[in-house]
Amino acid sequence: MASAGSSRGGSNVTALASKLYEECRNNFSPDHLFYQQDLIGLGIIPNNDLALLLQCTQSLVDQKLFRLLHGKDDRLAWKVISQEDAEKLQNLSPDESLVYNVIHSTGRTGIWVRAIGNRTNLHKMILDKCLKSLENKNYIKAVRNVKFPNRKMYMLAGLTPSEDVTGGAWFTDGVLDANFINALAGFVELYISRRSWYEVPSEQRNKRQKTSTGEAITKKEPTEKEYLPYPAGYQGYPTVTQITAEVNKTGVTPVMMGEESISQLLQMLCYDNKLIAMNNDQVYKAVRKPNAIKSGAAAETAEKEGQLGKNGMTESPCGQCPVFKLCIPGGAVSPETCEYFDPWLEKAFGF
Numbered sequence: 484m485a486s487a488g489s490s491r492g493g494s495n496v497t498a499l500a501s502k503l504y505e506e507c508r509n510n511f512s513p514d515h516l517f518y519q520q521d522l523i524g525l526g527i528i529p530n531n532d533l534a535l536l537l538q539c540t541q542s543l544v545d546q547k548l549f550r551l552l553h554g555k556d557d558r559l560a561w562k563v564i565s566q567e568d569a570e571k572l573q574n575l576s577p578d579e580s581l582v583y584n585v586i587h588s589t590g591r592t593g594i595w596v597r598a599i600g601n602r603t604n605l606h607k608m609i610l611d612k613c614l615k616s617l618e619n620k621n622y623i624k625a626v627r628n629v630k631f632p633n634r635k636m637y638m639l640a641g642l643t644p645s646e647d648v649t650g651g652a653w654f655t656d657g658v659l660d661a662n663f664i665n666a667l668a669g670f671v672e673l674y675i676s677r678r679s680w681y682e683v684p685s686e687q688r689n690k691r692q693k694t695s696t697g698e699a700i701t702k703k704e705p706t707e708k709e710y711l712p713y714p715a716g717y718q719g720y721p722t723v724t725q726i727t728a729e730v731n732k733t734g735v736t737p738v739m740m741g742e743e744s745i746s747q748l749l750q751m752l753c754y755d756n757k758l759i760a761m762n763n764d765q766v767y768k769a770v771r772k773p774n775a776i777k778s779g780a781a782a783e784t785a786e787k788e789g790q791l792g793k794n795g796m797t798e799s800p801c802g803q804c805p806v807f808k809l810c811i812p813g814g815a816v817s818p819e820t821c822e823y824f825d826p827w828l829e830k831a832f833g834f
Contacts, residue, residue, distance in 0.1 A: 500539040503527050504548050507563045516552065516560040547572035550584065571622060578605060582613040586623055586637050593626050593638035663736075668748055670735050671726060672757050673776050676769035678721050680710035710772040720766035723749065800827050 506525050507517060519536065522528070528536045540561055543549035547569040550562045564572070572580055585602050586594055600610050614637065617623045624640045638644065713719065721729075727745045730736060749767055752758040759768045769776075800823035801810070810816045818824060 496535070496538045496542055499527060499535070500542040500546075503539050504543055504563070508565075511563070513563060513565070516562055518558060518560050522561070547580075550587075552588075571620075575617075576613075578603075578609055579613045579616055581605070582610065583617060583622060586617075587639055589638065591638065591642050591644055593628065593636040593644060595631070596635045596637065599637070664748070664751075667730070667736060668752060668757075669776070670733075671730065671745070671748060672752060672769055672771070673773060674726065674729055675721055675758060675767050676771060676773045676776055678719055679769040680712055680772050683709040683711055708774050710774065720761060720768050722766050726767070800824055 503522065503525065506527060507515075507522075511517075519533065522536055522540070523531050523533070528539065540549055540551075543561075544551050548564050548566075550564055552560045552562055572583065575583060581603050582599060582605070585599050596610070596614070599614075600607065603610065605613070614623070618625070618637075621640050623637050626636050626638050626644050628634060628636050723742050723746055726749070727740055727742045730740050730745065749758060749760070753760050753767075757770055759770060760766075761768055800821065804810065804823075810818065810821070812818060
């Protein structure tokens with residue numbers, strides 16, 4: 484009879500534990516911590532029997548469906564484990580399960596391999612074997628922390644490292660991506676500049692061009708664009724939110740940028756004296772006019788591509804002109820009437 488009663492008691496614990504697990508999983512977030520009073524308050528344990536509750540929670544811990552943790556004030560707490568993760572843990576050795584739980588507890592931050600050893604008290608050879616096994620099973624992965632590049636760190640394979648680990652959008656594989664930063668900084672500065680300066684209608688100018696017959700004709704062309712600052716009280720300077728939305732809308736970056744990352748970029752541009760933060764850093768104004776930004780970018784591109792600075796005579800149309808010796812100011816062939824010189828200047832310098 485004692486054996487039968489024990490069997491019935493075990494069945495009762497299993498049934499209550501299953502009901503407790505389903506209630507916690509279906510009505511609470513995966514990150515929710517449950518304390519004893521929380522579980523008693525669910526109304527599943529008869530007569531609020533604390534001893535019976537502890538039997539049920541221990542049963543769930545043994546099945547890897549609950550994880551035992553230390554919550555506030557060092558009180559015991561439990562966290563629900565999904566069926567999928569529970570199946571993973573059931574297939575692990577005790578040492579592997581111990582290592583997995585330590586890595587799991589660090590979330591998206593990850594943990595240094597030496598810290599894992601300190602928390603598990605496992606011998607280095609056993610720890611290395613567990614880490615290799617978990618990595619081969621794709622349960623964990625090695626990550627690179629930009630703050631500690633020489634430390635080997637691990638986190639769960641299904642998680643995305645936090646920005647504290649990766650360095651955010653400005654790092655690629657743990658290395659600062661200077662080209663990406665400069666390109667995005669140029670885009671942001673130009674966008675803000677177009678909201679900081681307004682274009683004045685340009686006047687027409689006379690330009691003489693030489694035709695194929697040798698005659699000189701006069702064409703009217705607009706003068707260089709002129710920009711003026713907006714008057715005091717202007718409310719159109721962009722905010723961080725607007726700048727971030729513009730960056731993400733245009734697709735100039737391969738990833739979606741957050742306001743925090745854009746704020747860091749704006750701060751850098753302010754340090755470089757390219758932007759001015761106004762209204763307690765609520766809005767931003769560009770120092771340079773749009774045409775000045777474009778000219779600077781064109782000159783940089785030309786220099787990088789080797790278009791300038793090698794040999795002026797071979798790069799310019801003059802060096803390849805068959806009538807170069809006849810070209811004099813005011814003559815039949817002159818720099819003023821050359822149809823090739825101005826397009827070359829525009830391409831090379833962004834005029």
